[in-house]
Amino acid sequence: MHRWLTWQVQAALNSLGKLIRSPFVTLMTCSVIGVALALPALFFVALQHADVIHDPLQQSVQLTLYLKKNTTDVAAMSLAHEIEKRTDVKTVQPISPTAGYKELQQQMGLDDATTKLLGNPLPWAIIVTPAANYQNPAELNQLSQSLKQFQSVDSIQLDRIWAEQMATLIRLAHRITEALSVLLAAAVLLIINNSIRSATEHHQEEIKLIQLIGGTPGFIRRPFLYTGIIYGVAGAVIAWLLVTLFVFVLQEPIQHLASLYDSDFHLHGMNMSQFLILLLVSSGLGFLGSFLAVARKLSG
Amino acid sequence: MNITLRHVSKRYPNGYLALDNVNFELTAGEFAFLTGHSGAGKSTLLKLIAGIEFANQGQIRVGNYDVTTLKSRHIPFLRRQIGIILQTPNLLMDRPVFDNIALPMVIANASYREIQSRVRAMLAKVDLQHKEKCYPYELSTGEQQRVSIARAIINKPSLLLADEPTGNLDPKLAAEMMHLFQQFNDLGMSILIASHDLALINQCHHRILTLTQGTVCTDG
Numbered sequence: 001m002h003r004w005l006t007w008q009v010q011a012a013l014n015s016l017g018k019l020i021r022s023p024f025v026t027l028m029t030c031s032v033i034g035v036a037l038a039l040p041a042l043f044f045v046a047l048q049h050a051d052v053i054h055d056p057l058q059q060s061v062q063l064t065l066y067l068k069k070n071t072t073d074v075a076a077m078s079l080a081h082e083i084e085k086r087t088d089v090k091t092v093q094p095i096s097p098t099a100g101y102k103e104l105q106q107q108m109g110l111d112d113a114t115t116k117l118l119g120n121p122l123p124w125a126i127i128v129t130p131a132a133n134y135q136n137p138a139e140l141n142q143l144s145q146s147l148k149q150f151q152s153v154d155s156i157q158l159d160r161i162w163a164e165q166m167a168t169l170i171r172l173a174h175r176i177t178e179a180l181s182v183l184l185a186a187a188v189l190l191i192i193n194n195s196i197r198s199a200t201e202h203h204q205e206e207i208k209l210i211q212l213i214g215g216t217p218g219f220i221r222r223p224f225l226y227t228g229i230i231y232g233v234a235g236a237v238i239a240w241l242l243v244t245l246f247v248f249v250l251q252e253p254i255q256h257l258a259s260l261y262d263s264d265f266h267l268h269g270m271n272m273s274q275f276l277i278l279l280l281v282s283s284g285l286g287f288l289g290s291f292l293a294v295a296r297k298l299s300g
Numbered sequence: 301m302n303i304t305l306r307h308v309s310k311r312y313p314n315g316y317l318a319l320d321n322v323n324f325e326l327t328a329g330e331f332a333f334l335t336g337h338s339g340a341g342k343s344t345l346l347k348l349i350a351g352i353e354f355a356n357q358g359q360i361r362v363g364n365y366d367v368t369t370l371k372s373r374h375i376p377f378l379r380r381q382i383g384i385i386l387q388t389p390n391l392l393m394d395r396p397v398f399d400n401i402a403l404p405m406v407i408a409n410a411s412y413r414e415i416q417s418r419v420r421a422m423l424a425k426v427d428l429q430h431k432e433k434c435y436p437y438e439l440s441t442g443e444q445q446r447v448s449i450a451r452a453i454i455n456k457p458s459l460l461l462a463d464e465p466t467g468n469l470d471p472k473l474a475a476e477m478m479h480l481f482q483q484f485n486d487l488g489m490s491i492l493i494a495s496h497d498l499a500l501i502n503q504c505h506h507r508i509l510t511l512t513q514g515t516v517c518t519d520g
Contacts, residue, residue: 213379214378214407
């Protein structure tokens with residue numbers, strides 16, 4: 001066992017040495033792999049941020065009920081109480097025309113003169129927050145339909161729509177990223193397979209000789225497998241560097257943008273576990289790519 | 301290690317009949333030459349014994365292995381019992397002499413200490429003590445061939461197959477090489493050498509198998 005391990009380490013070091021002795025070719029190959037891996041990695045990182053922004057939006061789904069103009073204060077308050085009793089509703093917040101108007105005044109910076117001139121055009125409004133487990137689109141629609149049944153309700157505005165559109169877009173982006181990842185993983189597999197195949201061509205005489213003097217397929221495969229794995233690991237590191245660089249370059253403008261929206265939004269690079277997954281996938285592809293290349297050589 | 305061939309025939313995919321009903325036996329510790337004109341089937345016969353090519357008919361036994369029915373995953377282990385020397389030394393040009401000779405032991409998972417002492421012993425045997433760090437292209441043809449011999453016997457095979465090992469050497473070097481083979485044979489190694497150098501063969505007074513058009517026609 002100890003001896004086996006020694007030979008494994010030696011084979012790995014030999015492969016590494018060979019790669020280092022032709023640094024330009026090695027760097028080119030690893031960079032191509034790195035770029036191919038950086039693309040889906042960047043998309044994943046970007047999507048993770050989209051989820052971070054989108055999640056709180058999901059939770060703040062509200063319905064705004066606008067009551068008919070002629071609704072009395074008493075009728076409005078009793079309707080609010082009635083709605084609050086429903087199991088699918090968490091909270092209600094009635095807003096009288098006066099309160100709503102005051103808020104509007106503040107937001108728009110209107111002075112008293114203008115408001116006196118125009119009169120108060122606002123109706124009673126009730127903001128309804130659905131219960132936590134009644135927030136999916138179908139149930140929300142049902143709630144909205146049943147609230148419409150009240151006579152004094154004029155119209156209902158669902159804050160949900162744009163949030164839903166965004167969720168759909170994010171789902172689409174997830175799907176695209178996944179498809180892209182598969183494609184680029186296939187590209188990495190082919191790149192490594194191709195590099196190892198040309199390495200086996202280069203070592204054809206050596207392979208023949210080793211077969212002649214009793215080398216098993218495993219022995220012949222070993223250095224090539226290590227070469228493939230090293231390509232994968234180096235590619236993953238380059239991809240991580242690219243993502244980090246990208247995040248670094250975007251950090252400042254994004255922060256500036258976020259501050260304009262009063263947000264403390266922060267751009268993050270890959271975390272440790274994401275990097276480990278990338279490393280594992282990439283070296284796995286390296287292993288598989290070189291295994292297939294040598295298998296073809298040995299059978300041919 | 302003894303070799304037995306019974307009714308062995310080999311036809312290549314292109315239809316060429318290289319060996320036709322060959323029968324012979326080489327007992328353990330025996331030294332024999334295999335001779336005949338070019339294309340008589342000498343190389344084919346050696347390839348069949350080493351499991352490089354496979355017979356269409358007949359049975360070949362090498363020691364405990366039945367080569368004709370051997371599974372491909374067992375072939376490496378048959379080859380480790382056989383030292384093979386070809387007309388060209390077939391060395392790895394990007395590695396020094398030491399690494400070239402050590403290769404069969406590396407394949408057999410020997411420890412570094414073992415490898416070191418055996419390679420040094422082999423270098424002494426083929427008289428290349430001071431060349432272990434040299435690269436093959438720095439050596440003469442005769443020296444390269446001696447490296448390939450050292451590589452063939454480092455794992456102490458019980459059978460040595462050589463295909464025209466002296467083909468590229470001048471008579472003096474060829475004679476030295478035969479002397480080396482004789483030493484191995486004295487230690488109990490079975491040796492089968494394919495050669496058409498009749499002058500050299502006749503000096504050695506060993507059994508001679510003559511192949512003509514794929515058949516053993518004289519033995520003795």
